[in-house]
Amino acid sequence: MSDWLLIDGVRRLLGDTCTFEVVQAAEAEGWSPSVWDAVAGAGFASLSELPLADALAVVTVAGEHAAPVPLAEAVLAAWLLDEPVSGPVSVAPAGELRLEGGRLSGTAVRVPWGHAVARIVAVVDGQAVVVPVASAARFARGTNLAGEPRDALVFDCAEPEDTRPAACDLRERGALTRAALMAGALTAMARLTVAYARERRQFGRPIASFQAVQQHLVAIAQEASLVGVAAEGAARVPGSFEIAAAKVVASRAALTATRAAHQVHGAIGMTQEYRLHHFSRRLWAWRNEYGDEQHWAARLGSTVAAAGADNLYPAVTGGSAVI
């Protein structure tokens, strides 16, 4: 059972700090010291010490507020090392890296907030390697669709602070954090869109009174609910089946629900001035990170197919306990 007191605390904290202006500014500047300091000051940065389901509940809240700090990465780093990590830390999702004589060389790509964190965790040949960002020979800043920093770091015989066998599968657990973030972003998007439809008047009445608009609102609520229970289910039992299934439905919802939300908002939703893009752009970015719908569906499908027809329904109900 999740620690609701803690999660409510995070929700309040992020609700207070991740205002529209702060999230907007973080995109321009590539970092939000005010949000990170608030999070660190409240002790939530040691999320790594939380049980997995609680840590993911916090990640979902971060998605709900489009929090411009690497909370998901802090959680992921701790899982990889099986130990809490202090200070701002990120994780290299991919790259071409090698260990030679214990030293790290090569390129880590698409590292969230790579330029702004103190250290990163990379997985090389099954080893989780912790290196200070300062030890990178050079780096190139980049962003994802949402304008979140996704940087490339080049290492040339960098000395790791720590090297140990990775305690979990990077791609699976990375996908798990993205499903949790997406569940939060979908919840926020559903709420925002209902509020907008009630407020916005055309033809002399709120657009929410039109059945055609209501149908969009219901579709968003359905997808948000579906991803919510899927992410929650994968957090309870973080097996290969559950993670794959959660990322499949989340990545699909990122397309269908954002399409409906933008349709309801009309032109204002297409601007930087209005909050919708904080969620829709993140959903579009996160749907691809750590594997998209096709990647996980094919992987899940090949496992299910190999288990055979007799195990199909047991798999639907029992997930990774069965296959």
Add this chain to the structure above:
Amino acid sequence: MLFAPADLTEQELELQREVRAFLAKELPRGTFTPGLGMAAPRDPTFSAKLAHRGWLGMALPTRYGGHDRTAVDRFVVTEELLRWGAPVGHHWVADRQTGPVINRFGTEEQKQRFLPAICRGELSFAIGMSEPEAGSDLAAVRTHAARVNGGWLVNGTKLWTSRAHESDWFVVLCRTGDDSGDRHGELSQLIVDLRSDGLTINAISSLSGHREFNEVVLEDVFVADELVLGEIGGGWAQNTSELAHERGGPERWLSTYLLLEELMRSRSELFDAERAQLMLGSAVARWWAIRRLSLSVARMIDSGEAPAVQSALVKEMGTRFEQDVLACVQELVALEPVRDEDSPFERLLFEAVLSASSFTIRGGTNEILRSVASKGLGVL
């Protein structure tokens, strides 16, 4: 959060194992003709076997022959029966909705008269809601019951009454008021014997050629006072409560499940291709997630909530998904199915192609469900 997280307890998992073992023993594959979810054939002998195991009327009180179990227990049994394609037709309506509604609104005499027989799998019920002029707009029913000595004289026509010709009773939604203009306040529910004098059942062939639908014409049918269900004038609220039992359950997302399982069984080589694996993985992910929503609805019922909005959301999404599964299967297999094939897959495909359009209509059209849901979402 609209849906609280829900998992099965160890006891519920044990029940799931029992049902699976029972089906494997009593109804081995290849020894019966499986159906598409709740449209599966009727088999009173099979219903009696389920009753013997205590799997009918599960959530009804033991003093009326029920088992004082939960909506989740019933969910566990039901999903296994449906995914197996088991012949649930005989007891389906009585077990799902009429039993619970009589238990909730019925008199002591009605409970003693009907519930034990429902729990034994003996009595079968049909649904007397739709009419020629009252489809989605149920409050427009015209069937009228006039007060007479000792009861009511009913006149009108019910339509789309599935299995009326094979059932014993149906619960009729009708007008008992004096046309005061109160659309909801003058509605009542009567429990009507389908063999009553003055009652005629006319077959309506469905497009698949099955006898399933009926038109039930009531001409001066006498219904005694003791067969009034609940309050005179309380029919609308009771009927709404009955509909909550009709929506959100596994029958709303499992209708085409067996089609995919049988495809895997009969043409496993298809699933060596990545395209098929992708489609299979996609479907399984969605079944897994929708099932969690549906299970959450059952838990809400057990905690005394009335999850009308959640049920509507699940049914609307689940039935579209059922149609999506069929579409995916048709994309994978280039085959025009023909009737009376030996292959269970082809037979189910034939049935599915001809019946899938009804999935998003029966039990409330998706358009109406979206309106129900949007009201509950605080949209207006």
